[in-house]
Amino acid sequence: MRMFGAVTRSLREELGRTREQLGVAVGYSASQVAMVERGERMPSARFIARAAEFLGQRTTIESAAEHLERNLHPSWFGEYADREAEAVSLCTYNTHLVHGLVQTEEYTRAVLDARFPMLEDAEIERRLDARLSRQALLSRTPAASIALVIEEWVLRRPVGGVAVLKRQLEWLLELGARRNVSLQVMPMLYEAHAGVDGPMTLLETPKRQWVAWLEAQGNGRLVDDRDEVSVLLTRYGMIRTQALTPGDSAKLIEQMAGEL
Template identity: 35%
Template sequence: MEETTPSERLNPLQRFGLDVRRVRLGRRLTQKQLGTATGYSHAYVSMVEAGKVMASMKFAKGCDLAFGTNGLFEGMLTRIDEGDHPSWFVPYLNLEREASKILSYATNLVTGMVQTEEYARAVFRAANPHATPEGVEDKVAARLRRREALERDKPPFLWVILHEACLRTIVGDYEVMAGQLEYLLSLTESPDFRLQVMPFSASIPATSTMPFIVLRFPDSPTVLYTETRVGGRMHDSAQTVEAALDDYDLLRAHALSPDHSLNLIKSLLKEYRA
C-alpha cells in the first residue's frame, strides 16, 4: 500500500499557501516584502501561507507579478475556486464576477452571495453529510470568495429579495441565524445594496415564483440563472429574460418596502438573540 506524502494530505488552501511560501523563499522575499508587493499585510501573507484563509484573486495576481510566474498563482486559485463548485455552477460564477447589476430572489435559504461563514458552513454540512471537515471548509471558502465582488471599487448593484421563510428557517442554530441577520443589516448601509423581504402574507402569485437570479452587464445581454436539484441553467433568450424581469417587478411590488423589511429583520434578530 502506497503512503501519501505530507503535501498530498493538505487541503487545496494549504497546498496553495505552501506553493506561495516555496516560491517566496526561492525569490528570497520576506512575508513583509511580499505583502508590500501585493498590497496586503504581513499577517495576511502569513495566514495565506498557513492555509488559514482563502487568498483573494488580487493577492494571487500580485504574487504572479512579484514572482514573475506569468499567471501561475491566478490559475491555481481559479482551479481551486471552480473545484469547490459544481461544474454546472462555474459558468454562472464567471458571469457573476462581471455583472454590473444582480437581481436575486431566494425562497428558502439566504442567497449564497451574502451568506456568512457560519451560515454557509451549516448549509454545506447539512447538504453534504458524508463530506470531510476539510471538504466542507473548502466549499465554505469558495462561497465566501463570491463576496469579493461586493468589495470592489465599483461593486455591482445587488438587489436581493428574500422570502420570509429564508429568515425563519433555522440554519445551524439561533446564534448562526443572528449573525446572518446582522450581516444583512450591515450590507444595507451600502448604496449599492437593496434588500426586501417577501412576507408570508403576500399573495400567492408573488410567492409561488421559483428562485432565480438576473445578471445585467454594461455591454452584454442580460442573463437569467435558474436552479433545480439536478443543476443550474443559464437563459439568454430575450423573451425568457424579459419574462423574468417582469416577475421581478411583481416580486418587488408585493414584497415589504426596504424600510419595513429592515424592521422585520431587526425584530427577528431580537428573537434569535433572546
C-alpha cells in the first residue's frame, strides 16, 4: 500500500494537482486521499480506476495496484466495506441471513461452511477475519446510528445448529439494547409488505449523503444516484413502519431464544 500510495502521490504532484482535486475525481475526501498516499488505507477498485483516468497514467497506476494485497474483501465488496467503515448511519433490511455486520463468529463460520462451491479452509478463515473486522463500526466513537429490520424466518432458521442460533439471537438482543441501535422484526404473519423487492443496506456518509448497497448471488452494486436512493429510503421508511416495534421485536426474539 505504501508503494502504491507513493506512486499516486508522485504522479499527482508531477501534474500539479491537489489532494482535493484527486478526491473529487475518485469520490474521496482530501484526508482519505492522504491516507492512501501514506499507505494507511487500501484504495478501492473505484479509486484505482478513477485515479488512473484523472492522472492520465493508467498503465502505471494499474501496474502499481497489482502489488496491493487485497486480502480482506472481494474486489466487488471492497468499496462498500470502505463506505460502511466510515458511515455515520447504517440501515439494513435482511431477508435470508442476519446482516454480516452483526453476525456472531459461529454464525459467520456456519454461513461460510455452507457456501457452494465449497471454500477451502484457509479461505474460510480469511473471510471470517474480514467479516469480523467490520464490527469495529459497532464500538466506534463517535457511535454510528444503526437500524436493523430482519425477517422473522431469518431468525428461526437454525444456521449452524440450535446453539449457534441461540447465541446469535442473544447477541442481537444485546445490540438492540444499545442506545444507537434499533432492531425490528418483520413478522411472518404479513401476507405482503413494502420489502417484497428484496434486501438492502443504506449508508449515510460523513458528508451526510446517502448511498445504497444491493447484493445478490456473490455480487453487489453500490447505488449513489439520488433519485434511486430516494426511492429506497422512502421504501425503507415504510418497511420500518410495517415491522414490529423495537420493544415488541425484543420480546419476540427473547421468546424464540427461550424456545431453543
